[in-house]
Amino acid sequence: MPAVSDSINMLDSETKAVETPEDHAEELRLWLRLLTCTTLIEGEVRGRLRQRFDVTLPRFDLMAQLDKAPDGMTLSDVSKRMMVSNGNVTGLVERLVESGHLDRRTSETDRRVQVIRLTKLGRAEFRRMAADHETWIADLFADLTPKDVRELMRLLAKTKASAQKSAGRRRA
Amino acid sequence: MPAVSDSINMLDSETKAVETPEDHAEELRLWLRLLTCTTLIEGEVRGRLRQRFDVTLPRFDLMAQLDKAPDGMTLSDVSKRMMVSNGNVTGLVERLVESGHLDRRTSETDRRVQVIRLTKLGRAEFRRMAADHETWIADLFADLTPKDVRELMRLLAKTKASAQKSAGRRRA
DNA sequence: TGAAAACATTTTATGCTTAAAACAATTTGG
DNA sequence: CCAAATTGTTTTAAGCATAAAATGTTTTCA
Known part of the structure; x- marks a missing residue:
């Protein structure tokens, strides 16, 4: 097998790995750091929601989706948006x-x-929680400059696209 | 209460919010994007681990911690490292x-x-899975340049520090 | 038209996760 | 020394989450 036949992005790494056991330690570290950030923030938000409003994060997330859809959503829509299973x-x-x-x-x-929407009570409660939630998030990210925020947005958009492409490749 | 007593980063935003209902939409969007990326990648890894190795992600994560600690770890250590509850x-x-x-x-x-460590079987199985896992991660991040990776690492480190500081402020 | 495919949701079985309380062992400070 | 505080783990109760199978409905198309 000629050395020049190497292609980028090949998933079948059988032969490739033998030739060049590539080092992906950096990507691995990046993934762990990404996960750490998310876990940290998520845990903080979860705790505050429970303490101040006695509500769980999944409930809040679901209500957040519905708040953006005054005419309601189907269960499938919600499932896709929240990226969780139907059940x-x-x-x-x-x-x-x-x-x-x-x-x-x-x-x-x-x-x-099935079409679901927030009741008057649901909307009122969500709005109260969302107001606090927004200040918590702002506080959690407080040390980032506006430029940091823009740059992170850009890089995460790129990350999302890359991951979606990879996921698509696998399903194909 | 004198007006000058206002401090930065105050969590009690009662008066502050009334004066200046600040807009934190950017931070909120950043948080949602961060969460999306993590959920996307995590789901992908979870699915592949199940399909190829019939193992759950939490099991894999726990074994990953132990693989780095040949002499074993206490349950508390594991709990802290994995950022999950003791139970x-x-x-x-x-x-x-x-x-x-x-x-x-x-x-x-x-x-x-309680001190736990990987058995010979556990270590062997983990090493096999970890090798594949690393290529999956590399593929998921494939579209990021080395510079992107470095920049993301830097910004996520800053994010982590900011979030930890905020979490600390709350517990204080 | 009418069987097959596709779709939306629910059910099932299993496992993960948390917060809080309970339990057990060790350390601390009077 | 010993009661109180602390530490490490387990238990409990409730809810979250997934994958896969089951159910009921609509669409497709031969």
Whole structure:
């Protein structure tokens, strides 16, 4: 096998790995750091939501999606947006309907579809929580300059695109 | 209360918010993008670990910690490193001992402490998985240039420090 | 038209995760 | 020395999460 036949981005690394056991330690470290940041912030937000509002993060996240959709969303939409499994949404919605935060109805045009939206109570509670939530986030990122924020946005957009491409390659 | 007593970074934003309802939309968007990237990559890694090795991500993460500690770690150490609750580790370890991947013993000098380490089997299996895992990560980040990686590392380090500071302020 | 494919959701089985309380062992300070 | 505080772990109760199979509905297309 000629050395020049090396291609970039090949997933089947069988032969490649034998020839050149490449060092991906930097990417690995980057991934761990990304994960650490997210875990740290997520844990902080989770704790504050529980302490101040006695609400879980998943419930808050779901309400956040619905707050942006006054006409409601289908369970599938929610599932895709939140990047969680369908079954997960089913249970989450169940509990939020039970607590009076969500309203759920079957679509008139397609009886497979469930449309959910925030109740008046749900919207009011979410708005209160969201206001505090925003200040928490601002505080957690307080040491970043506006330039840092812009730069991170850019690099994370690139990261997201790269990961999506890779995920697509695998499914293909 | 004198007006001059206002301090920066105050979490009690009662009066401040009324005066200047500051806009933190950028930080919020940054946080959501960070979360999206992590969720995306994590889901991808989780799926591949399950498909190729029939192992869960938490199990893999725990084994990864132990692989770096040939002499073993206490449950507390693991819990801190993985940033998960103590009870979480208890259950995870239980199952990994059951499956023969981990060895657990009570410390001789302090009978409260449980020391766990990888068994020969556990280490062998982890090494196999880790090799693949590294190529997956490299592929997921493939579109980032070395410069991008360095810059992201730097900005995420800054983010982590900022978040830790904020978390500390709250606990204080 | 009508069987097959696609779709939206729910169910099932299993495992992960947390916060808080309980338990057990060690350390500390009067 | 010993009661109190601290530390390490486990237990408990509740909820979150996934993958895969099951259910019911709509669409496709031969």
